[in-house]
Structures are given as structure tokens and as C-alpha cells.
Amino acid sequence: MFESLKKKFSRTSEKLEEELIEEAEAEDNLKEESGSRFSFFSFGRKKKEKETPEEDNLLPEADEDEEAAVEEVIEESAEEAVEEAPVEDEPKEEKKSRFWSRSKDNDEEEAPEEDEDEPAEEEPKEEKKSHFWSRSKDNDEEEAPEEDEDEPAEEEPKEEKKSHFWSRNKDKEEVSADGEASGGIFSFVREKTIQEKHVEDILFELEMELLQGDVAMEVATEVVESVKENLVGKKIKRSNDITEYTYYALRDAVQEIIDIPGKSMTEMLEEKKAQGEPLVVMFVGINGTGKTTTIGKLANYYLKMGYTPVIAASDTFRAGAIEQVTHHADNVGVKIIKHQKGSDPAAVAFDAVEHARAQGKELVLIDTAGRMQTNTNLMDEMKKIKRVSNPDLVIFVGDAITGNDATEQARKFNEAIDIDGVILTKADADSKGGASLSIGYVIKKPIMFLGVGQGYDDIMEYDSEWMLNQLFSDDDEIAEEA
Template sequence: MFESLKKKFSRTSEKLEEELIEEAEAEDNLQEESGSRFSFFSFGRKTDEKKEEEVVEEEENLLPEAEEIEEVPEAEEVEEIPEVEDEEIEEEPKEEKKSRFWHRNKDKDEPAEEAEDEEIEEEPKEEKKSRFWSRNKDKDEDEEDVSADGEAKGGIFSFVREKTIQEKHVEDILFELEMELLQGDVAMEVATEVVENVKENLVGKKIKRSNDITEYTYYALKDAVEEIISIPGKSMTEMIEEKKAQGEPLVVMFVGINGTGKTTTIGKLANYYLKKGYTPVIAASDTFRAGAIEQVTYHADNVGVKIIKHQKGSDPAAVAYDAVEHARAQGKELVLIDTAGRMQTNTNLMDEMKKIKRVSNPDLVIFVGDAITGNDATEQARKFNDAIDIDGVILTKADADSKGGASLSIGYVIQKPIMFLGVGQGYDDIMEYDPEWMLNQLFSEDEEIVENEA
């Protein structure tokens, strides 16, 4: 997922490193340094490891009282152990010493074999030294030096005199990044914002070794993306609970163009909240499209929820109203209103959608967009937001989106949160959107680490 964006980010780091190393070499300001070269994505794992250590420390701090209580029975048990058992315990190390003695004799009998082994082991060491200066070896050779932590032995440089990242070092590289982001269906304002934030974070940084360049670039890009995707907003589950406390159902209206998976998403959400213990009801307010009522009825029957429907061509606002009244009367917590797909340029259908909103008075208006369409989905969301003021976004087919342009852009452009992602074709293939999850997808991936180091 989002492979294209990940490669763009890692290439930016590599280009900046090459730029600074070439300049330092021309200035005679470069020297070999022992150690391991970190890959771009290795810093993502280091962050995760720190979090795990903090969790472990917190758990250890919660156990001091339990340890003190355990100390008393341990002392009592020691007093009850008879002396005979102590003697038996002492005999065991003697046997170990005897076995070690025989091993020593064997070692003395095989000095020649050890010498031969040492000569064989010396050869790979020489190979590693010779490979230090070459960073463009074949992929198979590089993979041998990359550890599970994303570290590669050799290839690390340090600067005799400390260098400072200047605007001239990043200008061309960030321009290339901006163009690549635009080609990857990232919205213009998002690409510009990312590049400006990265530039602000990098320029002026002091660097002593090549690993510093990779680390600073990694965190500059991660911070820039985090700022873009972190749009505040309540989750739908929290809103259901708030409305439930008031004795009212949460009313959600779904809008979007044809073919984005709006009706299927409603079926997935009905299944999602049914499994959480809520009772949804679906309103078949798409009375315009042929087969729409049958389609949403099929999904409702499959997941086992009530559907409120009228005849084809009837007033969609009336269907939505009846569904809300049914939920109130039956004590159901969630109303999901399906509406006809429409292009944002179709004035008549947009006016009809405004009427549905006015009559049903939804708590949430959610735009459903296809992640694969990239910039088109972002522009559609912008138009719908201008027309009826949407409250959130659901992106379908996110699992098949290699570019990631819509996922990165859509929330920032309309300043409304992404609420769910469709990640497959089954009813269970939907997940609540989490910015932290998105960051992890973009900045930590084991398979990509090896590929980028090659």
C-alpha cells in the first residue's frame, strides 16, 4: 500500500546524501568511518522500538509491590531445603568441569584445523573493506550486508569539518520531489506544503556523518506528512454513543458520484456496527438509479439489518425521513442513508441531495470516494463540500492504491477527516482511519528497506 509515495520519500533522502557527499569530497572534507549505514526506513523501526521500551518500563514500574510480596515466601522456602539437597546441587558443577576438561584436550588435539578455519574467515573481512567505497554493487551483494534492523556494514562517511545543510543543497531535490508528488496524484497545495515544511526543517541542520543526512530527511518528511494528514474530528463510534445518551439515533447520509462503492460501503458499515453491538437501519434513498433499491436490499439482507424502502421514482427525502422515524420508534442507534450517485456538475441532482439533507437533518454527511482515482476524488470532495458541507470522507479501494495521492490529500484540501478506509471486497474489509497507521504505512516497511538499499 502506498508503495509509490514510499519510494519517492526514500529517493529524496538518497539524493540529498549524494549531493552533500559529492560536495564534501570536492572540498577534501570526507573521510572513512567505521560503523553501519542506516537505511531510510530503519528510523521507523527505531521509533517503534523506543515505544516498546517505554511500554516495558511502564509495566515494570507497576510491579514493585508484587515483587516485595514475593520476597517473603522465597526466604521461607530456602530455610526448608534440607542440607542433603544442597550437597546434591553442589555436585552438578563438578560434572560440568569434567566435561570442560575433556573439551580442552580435544581442542589441543586439533590445532591445525583451527588455523585453517582462521585463514578462511579472513577472506570475507577483506571483501567488506573493499566494498566500503562502492555503493552501487549488485543487489545480491548489498543484501548480504543489510541486517534485519536496516543497517548496512560499510558505506558510512563522516566530514572532517562539520557541514550545514543549505538551501542550495535541497532546492533542486525538493523541486523534483514536488513534481513526483504531483505525478502521484497528490494535490498541488499538499505537495507544496510538504516541500515547504521539509525545506524549513532541513535547512540549517548541522551534519557530521552521512547517517545524519538520512535521519534528518526521514524525520523532516515524516513531520511534514503528519501535519498534512492529522485533521481533528470525532469518530463515528463516539458520536453514536453521544446520541445514544440523548435517546436519539445517529443519522448518517452518504454522498458521492456513481461507481465509487457507496452502497457497498453502507453494507460494510452496517456489518461493522452490528458486530459492535449496535442496531443499524438502512434507508434506500437512491430511488433514481435502476437496480439501486435491489442492490442495497441485497446488502441489507446479507448482513441482517432492516431496510426502509419505497418504490422506484418516489421521493428520496421521504424514504430518509421514514428511516429516521423508524429508528427512533424502535430504539435503533444508527441510520445509514443511501443516496443516488451524481456528478458534482449535475445541478438538479445536487439540489435533490440538499433536500434530503434538509428533511432528514443528518448528524454526519460523508463523501465516499474511490482512492484509486487520486486527484479526481479530491476534486469531487471539494465540490460536494462546497455544495452541502460534508463532515467526513470514506475512501474505498485503499488496498489497491499504490500512489496514495487521495489518501494524503483529500482531508487536507477540504479540512475534513477521513473516517474509514475500504480495504477489500468483503463485508469485514473496512477499517477506521488512524493517522498514526497511515504514517506507519508510509515510513516503515521491511520489504521496502531492502529494495531501497540495493
């Protein structure tokens, strides 16, 4: 998920590191020291690893009694072993004494034979060693330089590898599982300061790459300006410092973009339930984004949490739409309120709200006709549904894969009826991540849910911290843990 953005961010770090190291090399301000080079993603992983041991340390305290019991068993076993040990050792000692007594009883001629056996095993080694040196001595003077030339031949690749810094980074076999690369790190003889000239071209490339990844123009500009502000003026001593500063500059910039304040749908549902009123949610969007399927997923999601939803089939424009939403309602086992094709969609929404109040149901999910944001007549009809049903939330449903199109659609719907939040479908198939990064910032409304599959259970409440981890980690288990 979001692999494209991950690569863009890591390349920015690599390019800045390359720029500074090449400049330091020209200034004769570079040396290599022992240590491991960290990859771009290793900083996020190391933070996670530091938190894990603290949780693991709680386990031994809870099992002190069990450990004490195990130690007692070990001690008792050790004592029994000590008591039994002399009985087993006597034969060994007797065997040893018989060996030496046999040596003493033997005549003087047998003793040398015993002594000769031991050196006999060592003689081949000494002979081999002597042959080696004798062979070296016997060789003529022309062969000796050939031996000397072999050693520099092995060192030449090392010197070449040392001079070409990025050739080591491209060798993936040298990167360990924790994100560290072997071969040492570079440090600067004199401390370097990141200047605007170092980042200007690199951040321009980042901005272009973000735009190609369907990130909105204002979002790409904001990210680049924030990174520039955080990096310029930073003093660095080692190459790892460059990677670390770039990592956190990008992470902080993205965090500001995606962290849009707002209540979650579940929080609002609890508040309305405490008031004895249903939470009314109206869904809008164009055709083909998965709006009706998302309603089925949400009905299933809250049904499993103990709430009782009801669905309003307010898309009376198409007979197929009524059948589709009815199919989802039947599959998850919730009530649906529907009228005939061509009836007033606002009346269907009104009836659903009244049904929820009369039956004590906590959630009303209103499906509306998919329409383009440029269709004035249909947009006016949607405004009427909102006016009659008076929803607590108006949620735009967009397709994450469409990138900038989804962002532009959300902008138009927000201008027309003032939406309160966003649900992005097909987020699991979105490798670019442009819509997920941009849409909330552009309309200043939070993303509330993400569709992450085709099943009714494949939906999750949006969390900005989870999003950050997706963008700044190469750990595939993050999505599963969420």
C-alpha cells in the same frame, strides 16, 4: 500499501545524502569511520523497538513467584548433582591413576614410545609449516612478486567500493534486518550545514514525483516547503545525521497534512445515544465508488459493536440500486426502509429516521443516488434529502485509486452541500496514496473510515498515526496489527 510514496520519500533522503557527500569529497572534508549506516526506514523501526522492551519488562515482575519456584528447582537439582558427583568421579580418578601407574611400571623403553606418539601427531603440522616456508624460500624471485600482487588485487575492489558511496547502498545484501548497513559510515572533518542550494533541486524533484503520485498541488507544495524549512540550517557531522533529519522533516510535514481534527463517527454515535436520539448519516458520491457496499460494511461494523442500525434506500433513481442495498441489508441482518422506484428519495430518508426514533435504534444510514458533481439537477435533489432528513453527518465516499479525481469530487460535493467527512474505499489496493494524503487537507474535513477489502469486515476507522506508520515504515505487519 502506499509503496509509491514510501519510495519517493526514501529517494529524497538518498539524494540529499549523495549531494552533501560529493561536495564534502571535493572539499577533502570526508572520512570513513566504524559504525553501521542506517536506512531511511530504520529510524521509525528503532523508535518502535525502544518502546517494546519497556512493555516486555513488565512480564517478569508479574511472574516473580513462578521464577522463584523455577530457581528453587534448579538449586535443588544442582545440590543433588553435587552429592552424586563424587561417586561418578571416582572411577575417572582411578582410571587416571592406573594410567600413570602403568606408565611408571613400564620399562624405560616403553616410556619413549608413549612420548613419541604425541609428537607424532604434531609432526605433520610442523612439517607442513616448514614445507610452507621452505617452499617460499625455494621459489625464485619472480614468483615472490606474484604473491605480493595477489594481495593488492583483493584490496582494489574495497578501495573502489569506498570511493563510490552509493554503490554500497545499492547492495541490498549488506543491509541487515534492523535496517543497518555494514561497511562503516562517513563523517565530516569539519561540520557541514545544510544550505538551500543543497535541497533546492532535490525538493523540486520530490514535488514533481508527488504530483505524479496523484498528490494534490497544494499538498505537494506544502510538504516541500515544510521539509525545506526544517532542513535548511541543520548542522551535520555524520552521514546518518542526514538520513535522520530528512526522515523526521518529511514525517513532520506529512503529519501536519493528514492530522485533520474532528470527532469520530463512533464518538458522535455515543453522544446521540446518550440524548436518546439516533445518529443520522447521509452518504454521497458518484457511481462506482463502492458507496452502497460501504453502507453494508458500516451496518455490520456497528451491529457487531452492539448498536442497531437501519438503512434507508433513498436511491430511488434506479431499481437496481434498491435491490443492491436490500441485498447488503439482508446479508448483515439489519432493517431496510424502501419505497418504489421513482418515489421521493427525501420521503424514504424521513421514514427511516422516524422508524429509528420509534424503535429505539441508534443509527440511520441513508443511501443516495450516485451522481456526478457537475449534474445540477441531481445535486439539488441531494440538497432536498439533506434538508428533510437533517443528518448529523454527511459523508463523501470516494475511490482511493482514482487519486486526484477523488479529491476534486470531494471538493465539489463540499462546495455544494458541505460534507462533514470522507470514507475512502479500496485503500488496500492504493499503491500511490495520493488521495489518502490529499483529500482531507484540501477540503479541511477528516477521513473517517478506510475500506481495506471486499468483505463486510474489511473496514477500519481512520487513524492518522496509523497512516504515518504506513508511509514511513517498510514493516508489512503494521496493517495486520491495526
